[in-house]
Amino acid sequence: MNRRNFFRNTALATGGLLVGNASARADVVKPRRSLRIAHLTDIHVMPGKGAAEGMAKAFQHAQSLSDRPDFIFNGGDCIMDALKHEKAEVAAQWSEWQGVLKNERELPMYSAIGNHDVWGWALKDRARRGDYGKRWAMEELGLDRRYYAFEKKDWQFVALDSAHVDLNSERGYTARLDEEQFAWLQDTLERFDANKPVCVLSHIPIISFCPFFDGENETSSDWVVPGPWMHIDARRIKDLFARHPNVKVGLSGHIHLADEVKYLGVTYLCNGAVSGGWWDGNYQEFPPAYVIVDLYEDGSVRSQYVPYLA
Template identity: 50%
Template sequence: MKRREWLKAMGLVTAGVPAGQFTLFHAAKPVVNSRRVLRIAHMTDPHLNPSNKSAYWTTLCIEHIQSLQDKPDVIFNGGDTINDALRKSETEVLAQWDVWDEVAKKFRLPVVHTIGNHDVWGIADAQQDPRYAKAWAVEKLGLPNRYYDYEQNGWHFIVLDSTHLKEDGTWYTAKLDTEQFEWLKQKLQDIPSNRPVFIFSHIPIVCAAAFFDGDNERTGEWTIPGAWVHIDARSIVELFHQHKNVRVAVSGHIHLADAVLYNEVTYYCN
């Protein structure tokens, strides 16, 4: 499946967060031998745009989630909420956020958001605008910060900001900035070791599907752009390995679904 065929495979996945082992399952599949403490619906990459039917399909997805007999406790929105702010004018970005404002009225369940690369306002002419970069998305999504954490039902949730400037000052590469990485290190140090941790980001930290998104082996070497998967994955994976209570990391971005188990952390991209 191509990345842009999102309308055919818009991710509606529900996750049961049990007291112990983490399992991910589709809505029709029951949890077996687990004491579920939280049910999460993960939807991602709606790419809302006034020029197509993205609002219709996203609303349909939201209504389906909220009509499930076994309702989720919370919805996770994995980012790229709007179609593209990176290279668009103020007028064009405003029109996209206006679509979001209407769609957001459909939510009846709590929603946790992460910022996607297409939610970032990135044109050079906007650099002096207070809404430049992540600020506009933080405001429209009602976030406490571009990255943040909270606790719920015995789990600690950490929401990361994956989208950053490249070394040449242009957008974007997938990584954590130094401030955020140091915050993450301290946060994991402070969380009690017996409390499971759930990581939520837009861009995958580890992802198998990215290898097969295009002819990435055509040069005779595997080549995956730094905009597709975290370029600092090694540092993050090594950090997680120091904290055995990090159980799962969920992301979107790739428009493909996979699950990778590495160093006792399960990385889901849907």
């Protein structure tokens, strides 16, 4: 073969390979999106500071997207604080919440209970705790149970109750699942269809990097993450998830910062705060925002942090 024919044949062969590769790429089927969720967490609405107006803008923004979400996940901490305020103040905060929802919510909404939604755990008069608790928050959020499961399209969902009273904590709570709830979660994952992916919603992160930077947690020369910042029982929860590889996504808020942690096949998204720095602007580097979460039929997830204030 002379040089001219060699280069001609080589070019033809290379071209054929390129065409073949392009054709193969065209045949790759991208995963189909099953659901789009608007995750609005840590709204902390209250009278004043423009909080109700900000909450309304967040709902308006999410519901006016041209690619509209299928539903809203409310991640908890709906009101500024019920932990250490008296009944009249808490009632005023819930009144703001209900007023905005009545005027602005159009999409279906599923909720988790946040620590600041729980009445009275941090009051100095702890003898009155028995009259307080989560019942009020459940009524405001329309929940029959503190934790629950449901299905939509190709996905299965679990909403957890993260915050539990801790008499030894000055904050009044720590992040964990009570034994009854953990047993329920085990049973629920066993009963779920193993061929359908699972998304878990919790107010407090199960696993997250954000808690390291929520406060000066390194000043003792060791990194110390407080129990209320991240699930203290994360080890046994991740062990449970490892036995159920269809658990694909964990969504949370609480820290007002945002991250994405992939661990043992699960994508954990800590999704900032609608209120940002509790209606005082940004919290550290993160402006007030919600997060769009796209769930795909193959169990994959994509997310987008969406600042909504002009």
